[in-house]
Amino acid sequence: MIFRRRKPSLTPVVKTEVVKKIVEIAPIKVGSGNRAVVVFFDLKCPFCARLFKETEEVMLEMAKNGLITYAMCDYVVHKDAESLHRALRCIEAEKRLDFVKRIYSGERVKADECPADDLKVCEELAEAVGVYGTPTLLFYDFSKGRGYIHFGYMTPDQVLEAIYAL
Template structure:
């Protein structure tokens, strides 16, 4: 290969590597006891089954909002059909979101997804005055399985007592692929 061609080829390979989308980084989890505790503490829990998806979220996290808007409908449908347990667990990163998370915990379980939907769509919501409750408990248990920020997705097969944690946004297709791999 002549020097100009070699240089061009090297540049092409470098650009290809830059734009290639890496596969999601999944960290193995085998702490079934912690996962079950997280499911008990989750502010939202829909469905039943052996496969669970827990999303750790902050109501002021823009990537949490993006993930929610893109996946909520399909995950809720799967949960209602009994294919998965879809849960959302508070993990407050932004201080200005604390009052929203407290308010979420003060409303009935049936209204919580609607509240989250409104917050993530940018609507102004009434928060009132609510005690903290077990907001921080969920965060403490989440850290036992490797959660350190938002959004974090915990994919877990309860029957096999194994799963994965992924930190950061995932596309809907990546979420579905990871769920089906459990």
């Protein structure tokens, strides 16, 4: 029996105002391209870590070149990750990616007490576009007013293919 790798399932999304709000409130945002790639993540999610490690470099490069807006929005699934997500929001914006990288690399990171109370905003907006777990990727083209959402891990090639399909 031969097993074939299935293409990722992309569900259409046409909620431009909700997607704009998600990008606006995301604790991590790089670039200002007309196409957005939003990753809904949990800092204790192993597949989020794998996705981040494999795609972060290319996403940042595309964002810095103006091809996309790359954003990461909290979607806390593991309750023991909540303090880490709160700490992330209390760190200076330019240090947040490094914080995520350290956690996903297995480093023990101290989550200082942080009063950030806006974690649920990302989750509520995420659910409005169909997010129900992590990792979830949202690919959106603001000029066309449409995009796609994918639940679960994607390979770097699949991510790039979804971006170019916009």
